[in-house]
Amino acid sequence: MNDSNAQQRRLLAQIQTLFAKEIPFHQLLQVEINHYDLNGLEVALTMRPELIGNPGHQILHGGVTATLLDVAGGMTAFAGVIERHPEAQADEIMARLANLGTIDLRIDYLRPGRGKQFIATGKVIRTGNKVAVVRMELHNHQGDHIAAGTGTYLVG
Template identity: 50%
Template sequence: MVKMDTQQILTKVSDFMNDQVPFQRSLGFEITQFSSAKGEVKFRWQDELMGNVPQRILHGGVTATALDTAGGLVAIAGMVERLDNPSESYLIERLSRCGTIDLRVDYLRPGRGTEFIASATVIRSGNKVAVARMELHNEDGIHIAFGTGTYLVG
């Protein structure tokens, strides 16, 4: 039975999400930080991500997805840190049960920029449920949106 430490697990999950999740790949998401302290996802502007074509504004669904992804990262990392050197099969089984229970997004400004950074910190991390606070900024630090997510982790 092969067992992995927390950093190995987070690296494998991050690589999987960056390379193997089709929706995230199509949006151009790249996980740049992944720990129980902070999750961060970056992506660059693409015309395909526009929601308001005349004003060239990021689609609200892309904003929500970026926030949700960052929040899910800190929720998953908190769950992984509580595991005691799990086997890969047990880890896969646990990860397959993780998901978003609730997501609230507050849109503050139009999504304009060339690069976007969604970051998240954990508010509460329990055995079954985690709650995260997320923010989306552009490359100039302009705050575009924030959100709160509740995630099933157990």
Template identity: 50%
Template sequence: MSPAIHNVATYITQFFNENMPFNQLLGLKVSHLDDFQAEIRLDWHDKLMGNPIHKILHGGVTAAILDTVGSVAALLHGVKNLSSEEDITAFYAQLPNGGTLDMRVDYLRPGKGEQFIATAQVIRRGKKVAVCRMDLHNESGRHIATGTATYII
């Protein structure tokens, strides 16, 4: 990763970790970014419970972490193709304009665990739209959910 792209990745990490109140409320933390993948971690706490009898992660939290990691991957994937300081400056200006166009979540297993790790890869990216594949596992590697989403970038 070039120094300029590393600086953008650091900015994206700080933006999602520190400037988004919903991410802070849930406890989402961007934990890893590279040219091909984004990763977000979430520690369990009882306020995230959807089923208090079985202590299972709420489905909305599952969807939220998948959506967030997909959007981070879509953003970062576009950054690696920026070639000039002008392009990077334009990227910062456009950052608030992105969003989710469509998302599908498949819930594979109950969300049990002490920590949840979401990863995303870009399947296809055009000039304005990116499609991502996302997965959620617990700390033991148990596959909890998978998703695909389309983002405007």
């Protein structure tokens, strides 16, 4: 096992813990991180009455949709930073993480958020020294494409 790969896995685990357990809003929504590595991630949310945005149709609130896509985007952006800087020290990567912020977020709502569970994924489009751009998707448990997003994140 390469030391750089082991460090990357440790950093990803730290970031996963931060997003899952240390951000109160993510805890309030009960965001679950099912998978996270340099090749991708899967962030999930189980539907509950508190997350409904349209009571007449029982669909997921658009703000919850945007939040899930933003969580997936931010985590994906940081996986891109870790991949771009494989030899960086952990403290340097964590200092970059402290500056993580969403610069721009565009959401395309493709169909109503119906389902028992929603899964967000992300893919890096480009990671630069200061900014990363990510494409995200949200599907329900049946594979219906609910929303897509593009996010630009400050990563340096």
